[in-house]
Amino acid sequence: MRPRQEITEMFSTFVELEGDRFSKWLIDIKLHRSIQTCLESSPFVPNSENFWALHWYKHWREQSNSLAKMHLSAYLQEPNYWAAKKTIGKFTNSQYSLADYFQMANAEIETILKNFNPEKCSSLKAYSTMAIPSRLKDILRQRKETDICTNWALLRKVSKKQLLEALDHAGLSPTLIAQYRLAWTCFKELYVQSQPGGTKSLPEPEPQLWEAIANLYNREQENQLTQPTPECATEKIEQWLTQAAIYVRIYLYPPVSSLNLTISEDDSMTTLDLPDLSSDSLITEMIAQEDAQNQQNQQFQIQDILLKALQNIEAKTQEILKLYYQQGLTQPQIVQRLQMSQPTVSRRLLKARESLLATLIQWSQDTLNISVTSNLVKDMSTALEEWLKVKYGKSS
Missing domain, CATH: 1.20.120 (Four Helix Bundle (Hemerythrin (Met), subunit A))
Structure with a gap:
């Protein structure tokens, strides 16, 4: 306490x-x-x-x-x-x-x-x-x-939900949001047909395409918009879509201004004499001590699930793992020792690692509720490799 x-x-x-x-x-x-x-x-x-x-x-x-x-x-x-x-x-x-x-x-x-x-x-x-x-x-x-994605590539890949959230976040009125949405829908329908997929440097639409987008917008607005609005020229459509791309970019990836988080609505703040975070402060040490117990418990859990997963791997593959991690043999040396083919040894090593990594990922999702990303998988894979070296190193 x-x-x-x-x-x-x-x-x-x-x-x-x-x-x-x-x-x-x-x-x-x-x-x-x-x-x-x-x-x-x-x-x-x-x-x-x-x-x-x-x-x-x-x-x-x-x-x-x-x-x-x-x-x-x-x-x-x-x-x-x-x-x-x-x-x-x-x-x-x-x-x-x-x-x-x-x-x-x-x-x-x-x-x-x-x-x-x-x-x-x-x-x-x-x-x-x-x-x-x-x-x-x-x-x-x-x-x-x-940063390297053009406005048109961004508008092409953004979802309708993200677009509407970005426009609402920018403070646009419901009427203007509806107009932006319709302009974007017309852009998607015509522009996507004219460009190949999978590129981040999609070019700006040609004048003829802008005209076609504007014409489609003017035909659809009577059915799509709840409030009557005047017809739009191509310049207005281009202006709306350019601005929409800016709103989406800011909403999805807010610019960094090197300012600290806004603290409170009324900025009613005062300086507090607490330990310095840049040093080994008492409060940091106390928090670290409390968190250390949680981390130690998690390490024990990870150790336990990996050992159980290792036991479920077939005996021949476990023998290969021991030769590779405990004795430090190369794959060609293991091939010679066990009289197995090179592809078989390589495949068994790969499948064993993949099985253990899948167990570790599943535990992270179930226990820590962590969203697994490619970066996290890479980190887990590195940690698993270190664990295997330590595990077999200790038994030598």
């Missing part, structure tokens, strides 16, 4: 960066009052950070409570900061700074909360610690793709 003051700070304080360094903790007065009121009105509730994290998560999920989301945003400041530190260490040639990655991580709070399942992983912080770095990798890949 933690002191109540520490619980209060966990759910009401935010990191402020100065350049690429931790600057100070800021306490949100509104959140501070909120958590204090909860603590005072619930004297018999345990002073457990995980209890309050799940408490606010439940409020957010059931009521879309913005105050609950802000409490959780404050709570996840540390995993977001360390995820940003870890990412900048891996992508040293990236154009983004620590502050940029920290902002990206903070912007993913909604996604993290949507994907979190307390029935599969009881600790929101433990889940976030694993999920946020993976999300940052995906964001970097998506940003790279959208």
